[in-house]
Amino acid sequence: MKHLLHLARHTIVLSWRADPKASAFVGAIVLLEVGALALFALAQRWVVDAAFDSTVLALAAAAVLGGVAYSVGAAGNRVVVNLQQDLAERVDITLNQEVLGITTRLRTLEHLERPDYLDRVVLLGRSTSELAAAGIALCRTASAIISVGLSVFLLSTVHPALGLLVLLALPPIYMSMLAQRHRERARRRAATDERRDARLHQLAIEAGSAQQIRVMGSERLIDDWADVARLRLIRLQVKAYLAATGWQITGWMIYSVGFAAALAIAAGMVGVGAITLGSLVLVVTLGTRLRAEVRRAVSSIQQVARAATAAEHYVWLRDFDRAATASAGTSPVTGPVGRIELRGVSFTYPGATVPVLRDVDLTLEAGQTVALVGLNGAGKTTLVKLLTGMYDPTGGTVLLDGRPISEIDAEGWRRRTSGAFQDSTRFKTTVAEAVGIGDLDRIDDAVAIRRAIDATGIDVFVDRLPDGVDTLLDRSMGGHEFSGGQWQRLALARAYMREAPDLQVLDEPTAALDPQAEHEVHALYAERTSNAPGLITLLVSHRFSTVRMADLIVVLRDGAVVEKGSHRSLIEAGGDYAELYESQAQQYQ
Numbered sequence: 350m351k352h353l354l355h356l357a358r359h360t361i362v363l364s365w366r367a368d369p370k371a372s373a374f375v376g377a378i379v380l381l382e383v384g385a386l387a388l389f390a391l392a393q394r395w396v397v398d399a400a401f402d403s404t405v406l407a408l409a410a411a412a413v414l415g416g417v418a419y420s421v422g423a424a425g426n427r428v429v430v431n432l433q434q435d436l437a438e439r440v441d442i443t444l445n446q447e448v449l450g451i452t453t454r455l456r457t458l459e460h461l462e463r464p465d466y467l468d469r470v471v472l473l474g475r476s477t478s479e480l481a482a483a484g485i486a487l488c489r490t491a492s493a494i495i496s497v498g499l500s501v502f503l504l505s506t507v508h509p510a511l512g513l514l515v516l517l518a519l520p521p522i523y524m525s526m527l528a529q530r531h532r533e534r535a536r537r538r539a540a541t542d543e544r545r546d547a548r549l550h551q552l553a554i555e556a557g558s559a560q561q562i563r564v565m566g567s568e569r570l571i572d573d574w575a576d577v578a579r580l581r582l583i584r585l586q587v588k589a590y591l592a593a594t595g596w597q598i599t600g601w602m603i604y605s606v607g608f609a610a611a612l613a614i615a616a617g618m619v620g621v622g623a624i625t626l627g628s629l630v631l632v633v634t635l636g637t638r639l640r641a642e643v644r645r646a647v648s649s650i651q652q653v654a655r656a657a658t659a660a661e662h663y664v665w666l667r668d669f670d671r672a673a674t675a676s677a678g679t680s681p682v683t684g685p686v687g688r689i690e691l692r693g694v695s696f697t698y699p700g701a702t703v704p705v706l707r708d709v710d711l712t713l714e715a716g717q718t719v720a721l722v723g724l725n726g727a728g729k730t731t732l733v734k735l736l737t738g739m740y741d742p743t744g745g746t747v748l749l750d751g752r753p754i755s756e757i758d759a760e761g762w763r764r765r766t767s768g769a770f771q772d773s774t775r776f777k778t779t780v781a782e783a784v785g786i787g788d789l790d791r792i793d794d795a796v797a798i799r800r801a802i803d804a805t806g807i808d809v810f811v812d813r814l815p816d817g818v819d820t821l822l823d824r825s826m827g828g829h830e831f832s833g834g835q836w837q838r839l840a841l842a843r844a845y846m847r848e849a850p851d852l853q854v855l856d857e858p859t860a861a862l863d864p865q866a867e868h869e870v871h872a873l874y875a876e877r878t879s880n881a882p883g884l885i886t887l888l889v890s891h892r893f894s895t896v897r898m899a900d901l902i903v904v905l906r907d908g909a910v911v912e913k914g915s916h917r918s919l920i921e922a923g924g925d926y927a928e929l930y931e932s933q934a935q936q937y938q
C-alpha cells in the first residue's frame with residue numbers, strides 16, 4: 350500500500366504535468382458526483398414525504414432538486430470517464446518511457462540475463478495502463494467509499510439499525526481482494542512461459558530465423574514448443590480466473606441475502622407505523638443504490654489492487670536501478686587512457702556456477718595491438734565484455750591507468766572505445782543512421798558518415814542504392830536488404846565513426862567477409878592504428894594470418910591465460926598457439 354500511495358502521488362503529478370486543468374477538473378467532478386448522488390437520494394425521500402403531506406411547493410422543490418442532482422451526477426460521470434481515459438493514456442506513455450529508461454540506463458548488462466528481472470519487466474509492461482490509472486482509481490475508490498458512507502448515514506436516519514447494512518459491503522470487498530490476489534499469483538507464475546511463447550513466435554515470423562526453421566523442417570516442432578508454453582499459461586490463468594469468480598460470487602450472495610432481509614424488516618416497520626412510506630422508498634432507493642455503490646467500490650478497489658501489484662514491480666525495478674546506479678562509478682575519464690590492466694580477473698555469468706574466466710593477468714599498453722586466441726568457448730568475448738565495462742568482474746580488478754574500472758563513469762569510458770563484432774546488430778534504419786549511431790554526437794554529421802563509409806569501402810554498395818545513404822535497410826518496410834558480409838562491413842563503418850578512441854575492439858568482425866574484403870579491412874585498421882599512436886587494438890580472431898601481426902598474442906584455454914607473447918616467441922615455445930597455428934597452416938596447404 351505504501352508503494353501504491355507513493356506511485357499514486359507520482360501518477361497524479363504526471364497527469365498534472367500532462368494537463369493541469371483537466372486533472373483539477375477530474376478531481377472536482379469526482380467529488381461533485383458524490384454529493385449529487387446523495388442529494389438525489391434525499392430528494393426522492395422529500396418528494397414522497399411532500400406528496401403524503403400534500404405540500405405542493407415542497408414537492409416541486411424536491412423534484413427540481415432531484416432532477417438537477419441526477420443530471421449533474423450523470424453528466425459529470427460521462428465527462429470524467431472521457432477525460433480520465435485521455436489522461437491515463439498520456440501518463441501511460443510517460444511511464445513506459447520511464448521503464449524503458451530504467452532498463453537501458455543500467456551500467457552493465459547483467460540485469461538482462463536475470464529471469465526475475467525480465468519477468469518483472471514483462472509483468473509491468475502489461476500493466477502500465479493500470480499504473481497510469483492508479484491516481485484516478487484511488488480517487489474513484491475514495492468517492493465510492495464516501496458514497497457508501499453517505500447512503501449508510503441516510504439509511505440510519507430512517508432507523509439506526511439500517512446503518513448496519515454497510516457491513517454487507519465487507520464480504521464482496523474482501524472476496525474480490527482474495528480473487529485479485531489469486532489472479533496475480535497466477536500471472537506471476539506464467540510470466541516465464543509468456544516470454545518463451547513470445548520468443549518462439551518471433552522466431553517463426555522473422556525472415557532470417559523462419560528460413561532456417563523451414564530448411565530444418567522444424568516448423569511443427571517450434572509450433573509444438575510454443576503450444577506447450579501457451580497451454581501451460583492458459584491453464585494457469587483459466588484455473589485462477591475460475592477460482593477468483595467463485596470467491597466473488599460467494600461475496601455477492603452474502604450481500605444479496607442480507608439486503609433482502611433488511612428490506613423485509615423495513616416493510617414490517619411501515620406495517621406497524623414505525624417509519625413512513627417515504628422512508629421505505631428511501632430505504633429501497635438507497636439500498637439499491639448501495640448495491641451499485643458497493644459494486645463500484647469493489648471494482649475500483651480491484652483496480653487499485655491491480656495498480657498496487659504493478660506498483661510493486663515498478664518499485665522493484667526502480668530500486669534495482671537505484672542500487673545499481675548508487676554503486677556505479679562516477680569518476681570521469683578526463684584524458685586518453687594509455688594502459689589497461691587486468692589483475693587476477695575472474696568472471697562467472699549471473700546464475701551460472703562455473704567461472705568463464707579464471708585469474709587472468711594481462712596488460713594492454715597504448716599503441717599495442719593485442720590478439721586474443723583460443724578455441725570456441727575459451728572466454729575471449731567475455732574478456733572483451735569486461736574490458737568495455739558490460740560486466741563487472743566477479744573477482745580481481747580491471748584498471749584503467751591504475752584506476753579500477755568500477756569507479757569510472759561507464760558512459761565516459763565507452764565513449765572512448767569503439768567496437769565491431771561478429772554478430773553485429775542489424776540496425777534496420779537508413780544507411781546514414783545505421784553508421785552514424787556509432788557516434789551519437791555526430792549522427793547527423795553527413796561528412797563524418799561519408800568518411801566512415803568511404804574508409805571501410807562500403808561506398809561501392811551504398812552508392813548503388815536507390816536513395817544512397819538515405820536508403821532504408823529493411824525489406825519488411827519496403828526498403829533494401831544487405832547481405833551478411835555487407836551488414837558486417839556496415840558495422841565496421843559504424844565502429845569507424847568514433848574519431849579518436851583509446852580502445853578499439855575487433856571481435857571477429859571479418860568472419861563473414863570475402864578474403865579480399867578482409868584484407869582491405871585489416872589494411873584499414875592497420876592504417877588507423879599507425880595514425881593514432883596511443884590507440885589500443887584488441888583483436889579476437891580465429892584467422893592466424895591476421896593474429897600473427899599483433900604485438901602481443903594472448904592464448905586462452907578454459908578461461909585461463911595459458912600463453913602470451915609475440916608470434917615468433919609463441920611458435921618457438923611450441924605450446925597451444927604453435928599447435929593451433931600449425932593445424933590452420935596445414936589446412937591452407
Ligand SMILES: Nc1ncnc2c1ncn2[C@@H]1O[C@H](COP(=O)(O)OP(=O)(O)OP(=O)(O)O)[C@@H](O)[C@H]1O
Pocket residue numbers: 462698699701705723724725726727728729730731732
Ligand atoms: N551470457 C552468458 N551467460 C552464461 N554463459 C555464457 C554467456 N555468454 C557466454 N557464456 C559461456 O561463457 C563461455 C565463454 O564464452 P565466450 O563467448 O567468451 O567464448 P569465446 O572464446 O568468445 O568463444 P567463440 O570463439 O566461440 O566466440 C562459454 O562456455 C559460454 O557458454
